[in-house]
Amino acid sequence: MTSTCLITGASSGIGRELALHYAANGWTVYAVARSADKLDELSKNAGIHALPLDLTDNTALQSTALNMLEQGVVLDLLLLNAGTCEYVDAYDLNLAAFERTFAINFHAVVAATKYFMPLLKASLAPQLAIVSSMVHFFPFTRSQAYGASKAAVSYFTDSLRVDLAGSGISVHLIEPGFVDTPLTQKNDFSMPFLVSVGDAAERIYSGLLRGKSRIRFPRRLSVMLKLLSMLPYNLRNSVATRMKQQ
Template sequence: MKSCFITGASSGIGRALACHYAHNGWRVYAVARSEAALQELSLEHSTIVPMACDLTDSAALSTLVAEITADCPSLDLVILNAGTCIYVDAEQLQLSDFEQTFAINFFAIVALVPLLLPLLKAGQQSQLAIVSSLAHVFPFTKAEAYGASKAAVSYFTESLRVDWSGNGVDVCLIEPGFVDTPLTKKNEFDMPFLISSDEAVKRISQGIAQRRARIRFPKRLVWSLNVLRILPYRLRLVVARGMKP
């Protein structure tokens, strides 16, 4: 039986991914802070192992990986998906908003990667998939903290792929657009080309199965953002300002 490790598995894309892989016969180590949500998930799928953990607690992460190592000698797939979004007031920036956002979106990934590497290297043709966002491609309103954290995630993942070349672990960068999840439901602006979690999981799982280095979707948003990026800088700023609610 193949095994995978998924963070942020209590809701949204992470939950849908956990269900997808469990339904397809994988043993899934599902990680999130909400123990109740994970227990509910494990009742739906017998191959899901619920593992409640605060990803910002380094000691807890070490304990978590030790427990998995004792239960499973290797992992075929790791999906680091957990994330949060705090929109900021640019005229009253709070350092705590950035610290909280980076703690979950970026530093938790950096902390987990070396801990999970031995389990990945012990597998056969294993894969590490890290979820970023298309948000970092364009300056969206109030997204100073979120977009900056995702820019860090994308750069980290692409650089890691270079340095891991030849070590037996493939690295995949996942950059979704707007996906209908509890996180995006609080958005107060229009979300072009919004797709469902199930559709997102379909595209992610297919990309992982094809061992793609980067998965970006939906294509209409990717194309739109690429067009915006080649506009003169001043015109880009006009478009960005026009998106403010």
Template sequence: MAKTCLITGASSGLGKATASLYASKGWQVYAVARSADKLAELAAKHDNVKPVSLDVTDSVALASWATALPDGQTFDVVILNAGTCEYVDVADLDLAAFERTFAVNVQGVVCCTRYLLPLLNKGQRPTLAIVSSMSHFFPFTRAEAYGASKAAVAYFADSLRVDLADTDINVCLIEPGFIDTPLTRQNDFDMPFLMDVTVAANRILDGISAGKSRLRFPRRLSFILKTLSLLPYGLRNKLASKMRQ
């Protein structure tokens, strides 16, 4: 019997690439996103992809969908990948941008966890994977909303792992750097060590298959940012300010 995974944000970018990869490996894939037409295109390419048009921030719709699943339906892997990025101007902080960013990146993850955690295939070492970002390792200009949301979801994943330590559920925190997707192509700054989305999807599949609790890629960027985060606080702030210019 084929294993089953569910991936949010599966209509484009990293989510789409990961859903396609799992499908190509013979998994039954539940592809979740708001864009029904893009999901239909994905499903047309893979017979084992089930399109699920849902907004991860809509707790009522998500609860209704989960309740309506056939009895006995479980998931071996759930990847909470749906996310958004909005940059802000400190001179006029856009409160709506913060609300939108946190609604998807944080509340969406919590909402999905609430309703999908009970559906994980107990006894088979299932994985709940949560996608954060390396952005929260270091303070970047105009990233107050995005970076803070990714820091929040990373803490959520780590805390969740503690509370699930007595179960067989593996909580995997995924912290990618710059991945070549439609979202990052909107950036107007240099993106060091930009990674192909297919390579990133393979890193996710391989890491989850190996039972990893944390995935960071590309490694070169991870090493640089973690090293910068170890600098004395004042020096780190000065360096961050110079990088803004």
């Protein structure tokens, strides 16, 4: 029997690569993104179905989920990957940037969980996987909006796992480091231990296949950030400030 997944943020980057990876491994993939043109191109690959959708539109999100439920679609994996990043100026905080970032990085994750989770219930081994980031381990310059949104996502996912224990739905938190995607290619700073999008997709795929509750990569960056986070608070702040100045 063919397994089925729904992947958000599938028009580019990690989401697109994951859609291709799952389809190549025999899954039926519902690829979700706002860009209909990019999804149409992606859906030329066998096993991938385009699902153009604005995840910040709760009405459209609910309607799409209900239609799929009425059609008898059963998801074995709901993989919420869509995200964005905007850097801000601490001396003139852009409130609209915060609203946009939280809208897609956090509020859309909560809404997608609410409306698509019923599609998991009929699966024999349902998985809910949510992509966050390691950015919230350490205070990086200009990352107030992005880092805060990802901290919220990680907490939401861990808390959700507690309350869904015993439901049959396994909850998985994915916290990548720097991945070479169109989003990170806009960065104007050094990105240590950068991994390719293909490598990232393989790590996520294999981690979920093994049922890992938390998938972090690359390991070297994870260890480095964890060590930095363990520094005495004032020393950690000094290190973060020096890193900003480099």
